Amino acid sequence: MPGKDGGPSHPPQFLLRVLSVGARVAAMKDQLGADRRTAQRFSMQLPVEVKSPSAGGAVATKTDDVSFRGVYFHINQHFEVNSTIDLVLTLPREVTLSDDVRVHCVGRVVRVERPKAGPEASGGGLVGVAAVIERYDFLQSPSKAT
Numbered sequence: 001m002p003g004k005d006g007g008p009s010h011p012p013q014f015l016l017r018v019l020s021v022g023a024r025v026a027a028m029k030d031q032l033g034a035d036r037r038t039a040q041r042f043s044m045q046l047p048v049e050v051k052s053p054s055a056g057g058a059v060a061t062k063t064d065d066v067s068f069r070g071v072y073f074h075i076n077q078h079f080e081v082n083s084t085i086d087l088v089l090t091l092p093r094e095v096t097l098s099d100d101v102r103v104h105c106v107g108r109v110v111r112v113e114r115p116k117a118g119p120e121a122s123g124g125g126l127v128g129v130a131a132v133i134e135r136y137d138f139l140q141s142p143s144k145a146t
Contacts, residue, residue, distance in 0.1 A: 040067060040068075041065045041067045044095070046091065048071070070130060075126055076126050076127070080112070085108065086104075088104050101138060104138075105133045105136040106136070109130070112130075
């Protein structure tokens with residue numbers, strides 16, 4: 001049954017498990033006073049389309065890692081800490097064990113890592129961006145649109 005935006009009314013079971021486990025881990029760490037940044041991260045290269053007020057259109061890249069609260073990726077765009085960021089993550093069949101699922105996320109940039117010079121530079125001269133996800137919605141897959 002479609003949700004209010006025409007997408008699935010219930011997220012895939014995999015993502016529910018990730019969010020549920022992540023929320024419990026965060027709650028335990030908050031109670032213990034531990035650093036929230038140590039929340040479980042998944043080292044996954046997921047396709048992501050990134051938009052920001054300064055970027056104009058969407059730029060395609062891949063995530064370096066994802067957690068239930070945020071995302072980290074490299075991109076050839078300039079971002080400022082605390083700026084709003086608009087992302088569309090694609091969770092592939094290998095992750096969802098079903099069809100590809102697109103997730104629209106609105107977040108805030110919390111860290112920007114400028115590229116290093118020299119041969120040891122990681123990310124190929126791209127800027128590293130860490131963003132916290134503040135809200136998300138599941139989008140209808142293009143193949144199911146009518």
